Amino acid sequence: MTIDWSQFSPLSAFSGGLLIGLAAAAFILLHGRIMGVSSILGGLIGSAKGDRGWRLSFLAGLIAAPILAKLVGFMPSVRIDQSLLGLVFAGLLVGFGTSLGNGCTSGHGVCGIARLSPRSIIATLTFMAFGMLTVWLMHRIQVAA
Amino acid sequence: MIRRISEFFVGLLFGLGLLISGMTDPGKVIGFLDVTESWDPSLAFVMGGAVLLSFFAFRISRNWTASLMGRAIILSDLKMIDLKLILGSALFGIGWGLSGFCPGPAIVSLATGETKTLIFVMAMIAGMGLEKTYQRFHPV
Numbered sequence: 001m002t003i004d005w006s007q008f009s010p011l012s013a014f015s016g017g018l019l020i021g022l023a024a025a026a027f028i029l030l031h032g033r034i035m036g037v038s039s040i041l042g043g044l045i046g047s048a049k050g051d052r053g054w055r056l057s058f059l060a061g062l063i064a065a066p067i068l069a070k071l072v073g074f075m076p077s078v079r080i081d082q083s084l085l086g087l088v089f090a091g092l093l094v095g096f097g098t099s100l101g102n103g104c105t106s107g108h109g110v111c112g113i114a115r116l117s118p119r120s121i122i123a124t125l126t127f128m129a130f131g132m133l134t135v136w137l138m139h140r141i142q143v144a145a
Numbered sequence: 146m147i148r149r150i151s152e153f154f155v156g157l158l159f160g161l162g163l164l165i166s167g168m169t170d171p172g173k174v175i176g177f178l179d180v181t182e183s184w185d186p187s188l189a190f191v192m193g194g195a196v197l198l199s200f201f202a203f204r205i206s207r208n209w210t211a212s213l214m215g216r217a218i219i220l221s222d223l224k225m226i227d228l229k230l231i232l233g234s235a236l237f238g239i240g241w242g243l244s245g246f247c248p249g250p251a252i253v254s255l256a257t258g259e260t261k262t263l264i265f266v267m268a269m270i271a272g273m274g275l276e277k278t279y280q281r282f283h284p285v
């Protein structure tokens with residue numbers, strides 16, 4: 001293992017993390033809800049009418065974020081090297097998996113860990129391990145091909 | 146109405162945090178997961194900052210009967226560590242490693258206008274729909 005210092009950005013990562021934590025804190029303190037994106041989005045599927053408003057408002061805020069960032073001249077880099085077919089396959093896995101496991105990086109990885117929930121700690125270790133394993137395997141396949 | 150506006154701003158704050166942190170760049174996410182080759186550990190600091198602040202919020206609200214805006218506090222009361230949790234998280238991890246996208250950053254990236262993000266989000270919603278349909282016919 002070598003550390004890629006050229007990409008290392010602990011300060012922006014930590015400040016972004018603080019904003020994410022602030023949002024998660026505001027969501028539970030003001031609205032009494034866990035800020036977990038996969039559950040908020042997935043809950044729209046087959047939800048009762050009165051249960052949709054808060055989900056849609058939150059998601060609209062997420063979508064608006066890069067528009068606001070662009071207005072103040074902040075455009076972070078986005079590097080997507082995958083093929084369309086690869087993205088469809090990955091998207092299906094992310095959707096199916098987060099729905100089956102009841103959470104993703106925000107619900108389990110941030111809120112669940114902050115609540116010291118054993119379920120969320122196990123879930124986070126699992127998706128991190130499988131994410132790392134997948135990246136490792138993809139490298140092997142690319143080298144072989 | 147005030148609730149809807151407040152929820153919107155929480156989403157906005159979360160989205161800005163994701164953008165600043167680097168989580169919305171699939172290349173950076175894959176660099177973080179790439180522990181065996183050239184590892185970029187930055188994103189561990191995202192989780193550090195996020196958990197730090199939310200930890201106190203969950204502590205403070207632990208014995209509350211309602212939120213500051215007078216709403217019920219809804220936490221998951223699931224306790225069991227079962228196959229569903231492990232299998233679901235493993236599948237999510239594989240998709241995350243393949244694409245560099247998890248649900249929050251994927252939605253934030255929609256407005257960047259890249260067709261690829263739109264395709265990913267549509268596939269992700271389809272995956273959620275498939276799982277919910279599967280659960281309906283095979284309740285565990």
